[in-house]
Amino acid sequence: MSRFADVLNQVWDRLEIPEPSRTRIVLEMASDLEDSYQYYLDQGHDETEAMRLAKEAFGTSEEALRHLTKVHASGIGGMADRVAGQVGHIGAGALMLVLVVFEIWLAAVVLTEEAFRVYVSPFVWPIAGLALLAFAFTIWKMVQIFSRSGRHIGRLRSGLGVLLFCSGASLAVSMCGLFFHLQRFFRLNFEQAPESLFMNFAGWMVSMSSMMTIGLLVAVLAALVWFVLSSAVARAERREMETLLAVGS
Amino acid sequence: MKGMVQEPQGQPVLDIQSLSRTCNETLILATLASGPHHGYQLVLELEQKSDGVFRFKHGTLYPILHKLEKEGLIEGDWLDDGSKRKRKSYRLTTSGRQRLEARRSAWSDFFDRFFNVVGEEGR
Numbered sequence: 001m002s003r004f005a006d007v008l009n010q011v012w013d014r015l016e017i018p019e020p021s022r023t024r025i026v027l028e029m030a031s032d033l034e035d036s037y038q039y040y041l042d043q044g045h046d047e048t049e050a051m052r053l054a055k056e057a058f059g060t061s062e063e064a065l066r067h068l069t070k071v072h073a074s075g076i077g078g079m080a081d082r083v084a085g086q087v088g089h090i091g092a093g094a095l096m097l098v099l100v101v102f103e104i105w106l107a108a109v110v111l112t113e114e115a116f117r118v119y120v121s122p123f124v125w126p127i128a129g130l131a132l133l134a135f136a137f138t139i140w141k142m143v144q145i146f147s148r149s150g151r152h153i154g155r156l157r158s159g160l161g162v163l164l165f166c167s168g169a170s171l172a173v174s175m176c177g178l179f180f181h182l183q184r185f186f187r188l189n190f191e192q193a194p195e196s197l198f199m200n201f202a203g204w205m206v207s208m209s210s211m212m213t214i215g216l217l218v219a220v221l222a223a224l225v226w227f228v229l230s231s232a233v234a235r236a237e238r239r240e241m242e243t244l245l246a247v248g249s
Numbered sequence: 250m251k252g253m254v255q256e257p258q259g260q261p262v263l264d265i266q267s268l269s270r271t272c273n274e275t276l277i278l279a280t281l282a283s284g285p286h287h288g289y290q291l292v293l294e295l296e297q298k299s300d301g302v303f304r305f306k307h308g309t310l311y312p313i314l315h316k317l318e319k320e321g322l323i324e325g326d327w328l329d330d331g332s333k334r335k336r337k338s339y340r341l342t343t344s345g346r347q348r349l350e351a352r353r354s355a356w357s358d359f360f361d362r363f364f365n366v367v368g369e370e371g372r
Contacts, residue, residue, distance in 0.1 A: 025311065061309065
């Protein structure tokens with residue numbers, strides 16, 4: 001338990017910020033309080049006096065906490081934190097797992113179809129690249145989050161935005177591909193004989209729909225993985241916080 | 250624009266209505282310009298460099314630091330400095346350096362205009 005558990009508990013109770021931001025802020029404050037305490041010890045004060053001086057120098061006014069709340073509860077970051085902080089019980093975890101497995105199965109069905117291989121859109125390749133990037137990053141991040149040795153709680157969250165980037169980029173590429181194929185389809189029909197219309201339409205539908213399917217699958221999968229990993233990090237941060245504050249002991 | 254000190258490009262840099270906030274932010278950006286600092290180091294250095302005039306309680310520093318981080322002007326990271334504990338250290342980003350330069354110029358302009366009004370005696 002931290003020697004400053006009383007101060008940190010007070011901040012914890014007064015800070016109206018969604019998890020996991022609240023935990024991260026209190027962890028930072030705990031580190032700075034220890035630095036302050038060490039400074040006063042080095043100045044020659046005894047432990048009790050050093051603790052008193054460190055607490056006095058710390059000082060969290062209601063106004064400061066209100067400003068802190070305003071900074072963290074607003075904007076896209078605040079929204080992402082509120083989503084990621086839904087550290088749910090086993091039911092939510094099971095639902096996530098079912099969704100991820102379903103997405104992977106759906107992707108496998110589309111990728112193994114003959115028509116997909118014949119009419120594959122060129123836009124599938126950048127989407128595949130994004131999927132690979134998201135996969136490699138997920139593996140690296142899972143090792144970081146779930147390994148016990150050498151990890152630091154403050155760094156687990158860094159870089160999770162890559163998954164959201166892959167998700168958004170996949171959607172963006174799919175939409176670009178959709179309009180590209182649409183434009184190409186109408187242009188071909190002006191240039192070629194009408195009897196080719198049905199063949200063009202069928203080929204276009206397969207290209208476009210399989211590209212959109214893959215693009216949307218990668219987008220949803222990357223977002224799901226982000227949610228799962230963010231929740232895992234939030235749980236780890238929460239456990240660290242409970243150790244510091246000795247909550248429930 | 251009333252109550253604003255303008256950059257040459259016309260973008261407001263100093264809002265007279267929130268001088269205290271911009272002053273605090275500029276002080277922190279300027280301190281970080283010399284290198285990365287932990288929260289506690291920032292407070293100490295500000296106090297020492299200003300001979301005790303600029304004193305922050307740690308608690309009041311966090312909203313400023315986190316706001317600057319959210320705006321992309323500084324970047325925080327947990328670092329291992331060789332001791333048992335890891336600390337969150339902040340460093341200035343490229344955008345932060347640009348903002349600091351703009352603020353320096355704006356504050357210099359502000360004080361020129363201030364002393365135009367109150368007079369140069371005792372400056």
